[in-house]
Amino acid sequence: MSRFCLLLILLSGGASGALAIPENPSPVGVWRVIGDQSGEAEALVRIVEHDGVYEGRITTIFPRPSVSLDARCERCSGARKDQPVKGMLILSGLKRIGQAFKDGEILDPDTGEL
Helix, strand or coil: CCHHHHHHHHHCCCCCCCCCCCCCCCCCEEEEEECCCCCCEEEEEEEEEECCEEEEEEEEECCECCECCCCECCCCCHHHCCCECCCCEEEEEEEEECCEEECCEECECCCCEC
């Protein structure tokens, strides 16, 4: 499972716990991305909403042995190829439909996969 899948699970309401969750939770805000392998925070992603469509950008990268602060998306294709990961749009086109979040795509900059 990609660490960005965790972001999807959280956005879809798949996370549960002892905390009360508002009736219509919003993904807007800053989220920590936890690595599947490391179990540690690897980045911060800021999610914003524009006219009912959500997008998320990497605002902070936490360095680790294989990733530096100036990391580039080497495995990405198209316009994202070799672009800086910090500041990269990795979540786009996500819409709330009823209680669910649908459509959109999430990019994993480690693999270059959507």
